[in-house]
Amino acid sequence: MQAQEKSTATNENSSEISNQNNELDVTPQGTNIPNGGGLENMPEDVLDGSNEGFGFIEFIDAGFGPEFEAAQRRAASQRIATADPNRPITKDEFDASEARRKVLGEKTCAHSANELDELDVCLATRRNYYDQQARAESDKKELEAAREKKKEQKDKRAAQKALMKETADNVAEADWSKGWYFVNSIDKVARPGELRVRSQTSFNVEFAENIPMGSKMTPFNMVRDTVGFEMADDIAYAAGYPPVYTFAGLKLINTYNAARTPRGATEFTPEGMAAVETIRAHLRNLFPDERDALMVESWIALNVRNPGKLIGVALLVKGAEGDGKSVIFNTMMGALMGKENVGEVSNAELRSDFSGWAIGKAVRVIEEIKASGANRHMILDAVKPLITNPEVTTIAKRKDGALFLNTTNYVGLTNHEDALPISDVDRRWWVLFTPYQHRDDLAAKVGDLRAYFTNVRDAIFDHADSLRKFFVECEIHPEVFYGMHAPVTNSRKQMIDNEAASLGGDFLDAYITSGGVSGISADVIAAGSLSAQLAMDMGKDLPRGKQLNRLLASRGYLKCEKVVKWDYKAYNVYVRDANLVKNSDVEVNKKIRELLAATLPKDEQVKALAAMPRLNPKEEAPF
Numbered sequence: 001m002q003a004q005e006k007s008t009a010t011n012e013n014s015s016e017i018s019n020q021n022n023e024l025d026v027t028p029q030g031t032n033i034p035n036g037g038g039l040e041n042m043p044e045d046v047l048d049g050s051n052e053g054f055g056f057i058e059f060i061d062a063g064f065g066p067e068f069e070a071a072q073r074r075a076a077s078q079r080i081a082t083a084d085p086n087r088p089i090t091k092d093e094f095d096a097s098e099a100r101r102k103v104l105g106e107k108t109c110a111h112s113a114n115e116l117d118e119l120d121v122c123l124a125t126r127r128n129y130y131d132q133q134a135r136a137e138s139d140k141k142e143l144e145a146a147r148e149k150k151k152e153q154k155d156k157r158a159a160q161k162a163l164m165k166e167t168a169d170n171v172a173e174a175d176w177s178k179g180w181y182f183v184n185s186i187d188k189v190a191r192p193g194e195l196r197v198r199s200q201t202s203f204n205v206e207f208a209e210n211i212p213m214g215s216k217m218t219p220f221n222m223v224r225d226t227v228g229f230e231m232a233d234d235i236a237y238a239a240g241y242p243p244v245y246t247f248a249g250l251k252l253i254n255t256y257n258a259a260r261t262p263r264g265a266t267e268f269t270p271e272g273m274a275a276v277e278t279i280r281a282h283l284r285n286l287f288p289d290e291r292d293a294l295m296v297e298s299w300i301a302l303n304v305r306n307p308g309k310l311i312g313v314a315l316l317v318k319g320a321e322g323d324g325k326s327v328i329f330n331t332m333m334g335a336l337m338g339k340e341n342v343g344e345v346s347n348a349e350l351r352s353d354f355s356g357w358a359i360g361k362a363v364r365v366i367e368e369i370k371a372s373g374a375n376r377h378m379i380l381d382a383v384k385p386l387i388t389n390p391e392v393t394t395i396a397k398r399k400d401g402a403l404f405l406n407t408t409n410y411v412g413l414t415n416h417e418d419a420l421p422i423s424d425v426d427r428r429w430w431v432l433f434t435p436y437q438h439r440d441d442l443a444a445k446v447g448d449l450r451a452y453f454t455n456v457r458d459a460i461f462d463h464a465d466s467l468r469k470f471f472v473e474c475e476i477h478p479e480v481f482y483g484m485h486a487p488v489t490n491s492r493k494q495m496i497d498n499e500a501a502s503l504g505g506d507f508l509d510a511y512i513t514s515g516g517v518s519g520i521s522a523d524v525i526a527a528g529s530l531s532a533q534l535a536m537d538m539g540k541d542l543p544r545g546k547q548l549n550r551l552l553a554s555r556g557y558l559k560c561e562k563v564v565k566w567d568y569k570a571y572n573v574y575v576r577d578a579n580l581v582k583n584s585d586v587e588v589n590k591k592i593r594e595l596l597a598a599t600l601p602k603d604e605q606v607k608a609l610a611a612m613p614r615l616n617p618k619e620e621a622p623f
Contacts, residue, residue, distance in 0.1 A: 122518030164217060168226045176207055177222070181244070181253050182229040189220075190235050192243030193257030195340065197235065239308025239341060239362040239407040247405055256362075256407075261307070261338050264468035272466025275459035279467060281333065282324060282456050285446060286317070286434045291477075296432070298480035301327075304336050307362040313427075314387045315411040316369070318419060318491065319434030322449075323442050327456055329411045330365045335464040336471060337362060350379055352385045356396035358386050359367065359404045369412040370419050380420055386410065387428045418498040418505075426486070433491035453577040503543040504534050504551055512555075517599065519571070525557055525593040526564075526571040564589060566596045 033120055171177045179191050186618050188197040198206065200220050207219035215222075223229065233250040243254050265272055280297070287293045320326050334342040343361040356422065357364065371379040386392055392406040412419070412429075417561045422429050436442050439449065439586065444451045479487055486492070509516045511533060519529025534542040543551050549559070557574035564573045573592055575581065583589050 008170060045127075053367075069146045085552075127213045164215060166371070168222065171210070171222050173228045174210060176210055177219075177227045180223060180227075180229050181232040183232050183235055183253060185234040189229060190232070190253045190255075192253050193255070193259065195255050223479055237360045237407070238405045240306060241308065241405065241407070248403055255360075256308070256341070258307075258493045260340065262336065262468060264472055265465040266468065266469075268466055272463045272469075275463035275466055276470045278455055278459040279328075282330065285442065286319065286324065286328070287432060288435055292432055294488070295477045295480050297471070297474060298477040299430075300333070300336075301474055301476060302482065303333070303363055303409055306482075307337055307341055309482055310388065310390065310406065311409050311480075312388055313486045314383075314409070316414065316420065316429045316431045316495075317411065317434065318414050318417055318495070320436040320438050320441065321415050322439040323434055323436045324453065324456065325413045325434070326365070326367070327453065327460070329413065330367075332456070332460045332467070333363050333365070336458050336468050350383065354396055355392075355394045358392050358406075358408065361408055362409050364410050366410060366412040369414045370416050372419060377421055380422070383410070384428055413617065417495060420495070421499050422492070422496060423499075424496060428486060429492075430486040431489055431492040431495050433494065477554060503541075503547055504538060505554065507534055507537050508551065510556065515599075516601075519566075519596060519599055521595065521599045523576055524599070525552065525574045526566065526593060526596060527552075527574065528569065528571050560592065562589075564592050564596070566593050571596075 004551075180189050181191065183190050183197065186197060188199050189203055190197045203220050204218045210581070211217065211219055211222060217225075231251070232244070232253045235253040235255055236247070237246065237255045238247075238252070239256045241254055241256065244258075245252055245254060280293075283296060284290070284293045287296055296315070299311065299315060302309070304441075315329070317325050317329070330342065330344065339363040343357075343364055345357050345364050345366045347366070347370055348370070349357050350366065350371075371377075386406065386408065387410055390406055391403055393401045393403050395401045417433070420429060422431070443449050496538075508520075508530070511520045512522050515521070517529070517533055519526030520533065531542065531544070531548070552559075552574045556576055558576065558581050559579060560573045560575060560581055562583050564583065565568045565571075566573075573583075575592065575595070580588055580592055583592060
C-alpha cells in the first residue's frame with residue numbers, strides 16, 4: 001500500500017515537472033522546438049550544433065533528457081573538432097566547451113568514459129587551435145609594435161639628421177667655430193692671436209652652449225666635421241709677425257695679436273696734451289741731460305711703433321729706490337703696448353738654468369738687476385745674445401732647448417752702480433744713471449712724492465691713448481735706430497770704473513763674512529793671502545795692483561805704511577783701524593801680527609804667536 005502511494009506520488013511529481021517544462025520558454029531565438037521534447041522533434045540545426053544561440057546547459061535544464069544531452073554533446077564535439085580551421089572560434093565558444101566538459105565530469109555516472117574522452121580529444125584539438133590563434137594574434141601585435149618602433153626610430157633619426165644639418169649650417173656660419181688650428185706638439189687646439197690653448201674637453205665645455213639640446217655631436221666634433229681644423233706644428237710668441245708663420249721649417253701659431261694693441265688718440269685734447277707733458281717732465285727728472293731724455297723717448301717710441309723689432313741695445317737705468325723708473329719702463333710701457341706684451345724678469349730668473357722668460361713678450365723689464373758672485377760674467381754672457389741675436393734658444397722646465405724667433409727688447413733697472421761687469425768694448429748695454437741717491441733727493445726737487453706720482457700715474461692710466469699718439473708721432477733722435485750700438489755716456493764710464501774698483505769684491509765679502517781664510521778678517525787683510533785666495537776662485541781675472549787697492553779702499557781698508565813680517569813672510573797689510581796705519585812702532589806691529597794670527601785656526605794661533613820674532617826696535621823698523 002505504501003509502495004503504491006509512493007509510486008503514485010512520484011508519477012504525480014513527474015507529471016507536474018513535465019507540465020512545468022512544457023510551459024518553460026527556453027527555446028533560443030530563431031529555434032522552433034515543440035513541447036514534449038524528444039530527439040525526433042528537435043530541429044536539425046540544434047542537433048548538429050550549428051545553432052550557436054542555444055547552449056548545452058539550457059537544453060539540459062529545459063528537460064530534454066539524457067538522450068538529447070548525449071546527442072547534443074556529440075554534435076557539439078563533432079562541430080568543435082571538425083570546424084573550419086579558417087574560421088576562428090570565439091572565446092565564448094571555447095569557454096562554453098570547457099564548461100560542458102566540467103559538467104560532464106561532474107555527471108560521470110550518467111555518461112560513459114568513452115564519451116568524455118571523446119570530448120577531451122575534441123577540446124584538445126580546439127584548444128591547440130585556439131592557442132595557435134592566440135600566438136598568431138600575439139605575433140601580430142608584436143609585429144605591429146616592432147613596425148611602430150621602427151617607424152618611431154626612423155622618424156627620430158630623420159629628426160636628428162635634420163637637427164644635425166641645421167646645427168652644421170649654423171656652426172659653419174658662426175664666428176666661434178672659425179680659425180681653429182690643431183697643434184700637433186701639444187695635442188690641443190689654438191687660434192692665432194689668443195694666449196690660451198684648449199684641450200678637446202675644455203673646448204667642448206666652453207662652446208657647449210652653441211650646440212642645441214638633443215644633438216649628439218660635441219662642439220669639437222662639429223667643428224671638425226664642418227669647418228675643419230687647420231694643422232700646425234706648435235705655438236709661439238712673435239711680436240710683429242703674421243698670425244700664422246713658418247720658422248725653421250715649422251708652421252707656428254702666433255700668440256701675439258696686433259688687434260689687442262691699444263689704439264692711440266686721433267687728436268690731442270688739452271687734458272691729453274697735459275698728460276704728455278707730465279710724462280716728459282718726469283723723464284727729464286730722471287735724465288736731466290736733454291740728449292739722454294730725447295734718446296730715451298726715442299727708444300720708447302721705437303718699441304711702440306714696431307713691437308718685436310730688435311733695437312740692438314738694452315737700456316740699463318741705475319737710480320734710487322722709488323724714484324719712478326718702473327713707472328716709466330714697466331707701467332707706462334704696458335699701457336702703451338698692451339700689458340700682455342710687456343713683462344718682468346727677476347734677478348733670480350736670470351741666475352736660473354731655465355730661460356723660458358726669453359720669449360713671450362715684446363719688452364722685458366729686468367727688475368733689480370745685479371750680477372754678482374763668481375758667475376757674474378756668466379750672467380752677463382747669457383743675456384748678451386738675447387739683446388741682439390735674431391734667434392734665441394730657450395730652455396723650459398722639463399723640456400729640451402728650443403729655437404725661437406727673438407722679438408724681445410730689454411730694459412734693466414737697478415740701484416747698484418756696479419750692477420753689471422761691463423767693459424769698454426761692450427756695445428749692448430746703454431747705461432744711464434739718475435741723479436738721485438735716495439728718493440728724498442727727488443722729493444727735494446718735485447715736492448710731495450705722493451701727489452707727484454699720483455699725477456704721473458693718472459697721466460698714464462687716464463690718457464694712455466694720447467701718450468701713444470705722442471710716441472707714434474714724435475721725432476726720433478738720430479742716434480737711436482734699429483740695430484744701434486750702445487751710446488757712450490758718462491754713466492757708462494762710471495759703471496766701468498766701479499766694476500774695475502769692485503772686481504773681486506763679492507769674493508772678498510764672502511771671505512770676510514764666512515771667516516776661516518788665513519790672513520783675511522774684518523779688521524786686517526794681508527794682501528798676499530788675499531791675492532792667493534782670489535787666484536784660486538777667479539783665476540787670471542783677479543784684481544791686481546791698483547785694482548786691488550781700489551777694491552780694499554771701497555771696503556774701508558787702509559794700507560799700512562810699512563810691510564809686516566808674519567808667518568815668515570813680508571806682507572803689505574791693510575787695516576781698518578787708522579791708528580795702525582803708521583806701523584813703525586813695535587807695539588803697533590805686534591798688534592797687527594796678533595790680528596793676523598787671529599785669522600788662523602785656534603790650534604795654529606798659539607804656534608804663530610810663539611814663533612813671532614823678538615827683535616829690538618832697530619831691527620824691527622825695516623819690517
